[in-house]
Amino acid sequence: MRVSTLMHTPAVSCAPSTTVRAVARLMEDRRVGSVVVVKDESVIGIVTDRDIVVRGVAAGLSGDVPVERVMTRNVARVWVGADVSAAAETMWQRHIRRLPVVDAHGRLHGVIALDDVLRHVGREVDEVNDLLVAQATSEP
Amino acid sequence: MTDRGASDRVGDQPIRSIDWDELISIDGDLAVRGAAALMAANDVGAVVVHRPGVAPGVLSERDIARAVGADVDLDATTAGDLAEPRLVAVDVTDSIGTAIDRLLDERIRHIAVIDGDEVVTLLSIRDLLAAAVAAWPAPSGS
Numbered sequence: 359m360r361v362s363t364l365m366h367t368p369a370v371s372c373a374p375s376t377t378v379r380a381v382a383r384l385m386e387d388r389r390v391g392s393v394v395v396v397k398d399e400s401v402i403g404i405v406t407d408r409d410i411v412v413r414g415v416a417a418g419l420s421g422d423v424p425v426e427r428v429m430t431r432n433v434a435r436v437w438v439g440a441d442v443s444a445a446a447e448t449m450w451q452r453h454i455r456r457l458p459v460v461d462a463h464g465r466l467h468g469v470i471a472l473d474d475v476l477r478h479v480g481r482e483v484d485e486v487n488d489l490l491v492a493q494a495t496s497e498p
Numbered sequence: 499m500t501d502r503g504a505s506d507r508v509g510d511q512p513i514r515s516i517d518w519d520e521l522i523s524i525d526g527d528l529a530v531r532g533a534a535a536l537m538a539a540n541d542v543g544a545v546v547v548h549r550p551g552v553a554p555g556v557l558s559e560r561d562i563a564r565a566v567g568a569d570v571d572l573d574a575t576t577a578g579d580l581a582e583p584r585l586v587a588v589d590v591t592d593s594i595g596t597a598i599d600r601l602l603d604e605r606i607r608h609i610a611v612i613d614g615d616e617v618v619t620l621l622s623i624r625d626l627l628a629a630a631v632a633a634w635p636a637p638s639g640s
Contacts, residue, residue, distance in 0.1 A: 382567030391560070407563035408543060414566070415531055416538035421566050453624070472623065473602060 361445050362438045364478055365459045365468030371396045374403065378414050378428055379421030381405055392456045392469065395429050399465050401458050403429035435460045438467045446475045513597055513611055514590045516629045518619040523548055524557070526578025530570070533577040534562055544608040544620050547581035554617055555581030558608060587612045594630050597621060 371394040372381055381393050385407060395403035405425050413419070413428035435458045436445045445457055455472040522540050524533055526549035537545060537559065544558040561580050565572060570580075587610035588597045597609050601623050608620045 379566055379569060382563045384567075386564050386567050407559045410563045410566055411534045411559045412538040415534040415562055415572055418531070421569065455624075476598070476602070476623075476627070 359442050359478060360438075361436055361440050361442055361459055361470055362467070364442060364474045365438075365470045366390075366474075367459075367468035369394050369458060369466050369469045371466060372405075372425060373397065374426035374429070375424045377422050378405075378410055378419070378425050381425045382407075382410055382421065390469075391471075393425075394433075394458045394466055394469065395425060396466055401433055401435060401460060401464065401466055402426075403431050404433045404456070404458060405429040406456070433458060435464075436470065437462070442470075442475060442478055445470050449475065510593050510595060511629075512590070513588060513592055513594055513621070514613075516594070516621070516625065518611070518621060518625065521546060521617065521619045523554070523617075524577055526550075526555075526576060526581065528577045529573050530557075530562060530565060530575050530577055530580055531572040533557055534572070542620070543622060545577075546610065546617055546620060547577045549578045549581075552583070554585060555583050556585060556608065556610065556620065557581040558606075560607070585610050585617070587617070589613075590618065594626050598623065598626050598630070601626070 370384060370388045370390050372384060374395050374397055384393055392404055392406045394401055395405060405428060409428045409430055434448050434452045434454060436448060438459050438461050448457060449472055457470050458466055459468040459470055461467055522542050523546040524536060526547050533545065544556050547555045547557050557577050557580055561582060565580055586600060586604050586606055588600060590611055590613040601609050608622050610617045611619045611621060
């Protein structure tokens with residue numbers, strides 16, 4: 359299954375100059391755990407509630423600072439046409455829960471989350487289990 | 499095909515088989531900014547909050563980020579004020595799959611583990627997934 363089937367779209371995004379407070383509100387209003395930071399149509403960062411807590415609150419910053427001060431740079435991303443397994447592997451290797459989904463030009467198309475991948479993988483394993491059980495019970 | 503939930507697919511082994519990290523718990527009187535610093539220093543996303551005369555709660559990164567958005571004074575507000583009062587928990591004898599199901603159903607990232615009357619740890623979805631994957635048998639022929 360392709361990433362595009364499971365991704366959330368449109369992705370919740372903001373500019374690097376958006377304040378941390380405004381991003382935190384955006385997360386709450388849109389019920390998401392991350393916001394992708396975009397500049398000139400390119401993904402330049404991602405900010406999660408963990409970034410806000412660790413690089414913002416714990417570091418003594420106020421909510422008025424621009425989100426680029428706390429965002430994670432060097433963002434892992436996945437191509438919109440990639441298989442879900444590629445997204446899962448990247449999440450596993452990079453220890454992250456969410457991946458921006460981009461097209462060949464690097465433009466943001468959506469976000470795929472670990473929860474989505476887990477549910478998908480679970481369904482696939484279920485189907486294999488059912489098949490194996492059916493085969494076992496039909497054998498003489 | 500019936501949808502049997504994650505518990506039949508990943509991790510029928512009990513939660514007690516996980517080699518979990520030490521529980522980080524804090525006093526409810528601690529300021530939210532202090533709690534955030536403690537969470538950052540210990541590299542955890544949630545802590546158990548103890549409040550006198552009340553059942554323990556959980557304070558997560560999500561709660562703190564929400565407070566930032568609401569322009570709460572993080573130096574004047576305590577962890578006890580912000581902590582989620584309802585403790586979502588599983589028993590140490592429950593399966594890893596059961597815990598994953600609860601996390602997905604409740605749309606939360608950390609779940610408390612109870613042994614008797616005591617909260618013994620908080621587990622994240624990543625902790626549970628890693629444990630389930632580690633317990634899967636290797637493919638035959640490998």
